[in-house]
Amino acid sequence: MSLEAHIPALPVIVPLLAAPIAAYLRPRHLAWAAATLASIASFAIAVLLALATRDGSIHRYAMGGWPAPFGIELAIDSLGALVLLIITGASTLAIIAGRETIERDIEPHRQPLFYAAWLMVVAGLAGIAITGDAFNVFVFMEISSLATYVVIAAGSDRQALTAVFKYLIMGTIGATFYLIGVGFVYMMTGTLNFADMQARLADIPYVAPVHLAAAFIIVGLALKAAVFPLHAWLPNAYAHAPHAVTAFIAACSTKVTILVLLRFDFVVFMGNIAEHATQFALFVMPLALLGILFGSGVAIFETNVKRLLGYSSIAQLGYILLGASFVDRAGLLASVLHIFNHALAKGALFLAIVALGHHLTRFEIRDLHGIGRRMPWTLGAFSIAALSLVGVPGTAGFISKWYLIVAAFGQGSLGLVLVGVIVASSLMAVVYLWRILEPAWFAAADPVAAGAADDKRVGEAPVGVLAVVLLAAALNVWFGLVPAFPLELAGHAADELLRHVP
């Protein structure tokens, strides 16, 4: 068989094989180079796959040559390809931009191991995005989670350890709940393949265990995805991780879990459990709305910039779920589009944090006072990404919020309330981002702030880092003006998810 036939398996295989190589490469710069190359290669494959799924086709690959319901099948649809693009893209940009800060924050002899763990995160997340097997999702989820705990705790910040312990406990509970749910579905159907499950569940006379499975799966995945009120692990994990790690995981890790949630609920359950669409909407919509208001509300009063952006992620996750909770094409389109656009905005914001991290040691808001005068390009990129997060026209964030609001109006009289919440939360986003940007551009440097660097010597971040940050900001504008590509993929993803919904 030619290599071409194996392309669907490569996004997992490449980082997985590169990880042990990176772990043994010395000097440590070689390990970085290997990890970066593997990440770029995965990204290239992801682009190929995304282009291949543009027409709405699904690319299947039987692992080890075992045919579908018996062996593990990879099934790459538009949704998987889009998320794969986010994972590999975020990893590539973050690893290139993060090189110097990683070099500074992590002991030299641990760096090759750090890069190996990083690649395991990529492999695990990519695996979740493309596999068509429910148990395989669990295995990849644990691969990526265990590696994520390692990279988050890799820095010198001791609070990262307690944050990661909390994440480990909650993440494992979430994964175990998912495993219980899959067990109940397997008990009733005898299969683990999503498509096969969907087909076989229709003939089950006794659905109580399937209801139980749906409950376990949705709660477990919500815990992993940091859906309000199960978000407690997220803000501190983001705040205390090394900057490059935050830029990487904030862009993709929770979204991958949302993808599994959408797949399970829409493909497997909705067509087979009576009233599941209503149950899903009634369960998810209130949580989404509360999450939007809570995340934005807490962010307004938070003083640590990284934790503030973490709370903002909880709110943005609310938008994604809100779109999904409409259970129609417009809502799902907005939801999938927002997965992509929020990854762009939040990724760019945290990449700017990486660049700022070259000179700042702490990220309280007052540490950023006056930084705009010394690092105008970096803060410029941060500001563009912030506009995208708010949803200002001309940026990517506007496109998905527009589609979300249009979808919300389709919900009848409830729509007005939903639009009200979306608009209110966007205004709250203006407030919390303005609290960072206003003093960063206009205030004088705070002399008592411990994290602020010496006024005279500080300049821009290194050119390579700055280029990546500006590229990320430019992508926010590009996909705000020319959104055809993500729109197309999101459209096919919505169609594919709704195919089994009655």
Added chain:
Amino acid sequence: MEILGLYNYWVFGALLMIGFFALIARQNLVKKLLGLSIFQSAVFLLYISLAKVEGGTAPIILDPTAAEIFSNPLPQVLILTAIVVGISTTALGLAIVVRIREAYDTIEDDEIRRLDRRS
């Protein structure tokens, strides 16, 4: 009989809740990890239980012509993977606890939180 016959599942539920309780109620990080292990073990039991077919034997085909009932071997293989995952999680958790003790000189959750608030 109906209730007693399902005792595997009752044990599953009880173990799950015992582990969950330890996770939530204990302040000591090592005890939390012990709770997590019990919690995961409960799920192993669930999978093993659902693999059992009444009157089934081990799935080894000695005589291809004889019609025998076999227990389902797949969940046991699945749970072998989950056991490996569980061990890795516990090992990583313990490694983090060791580093927490080095950094904070304590493994009690409430004391760590007090130290964090002070800094």
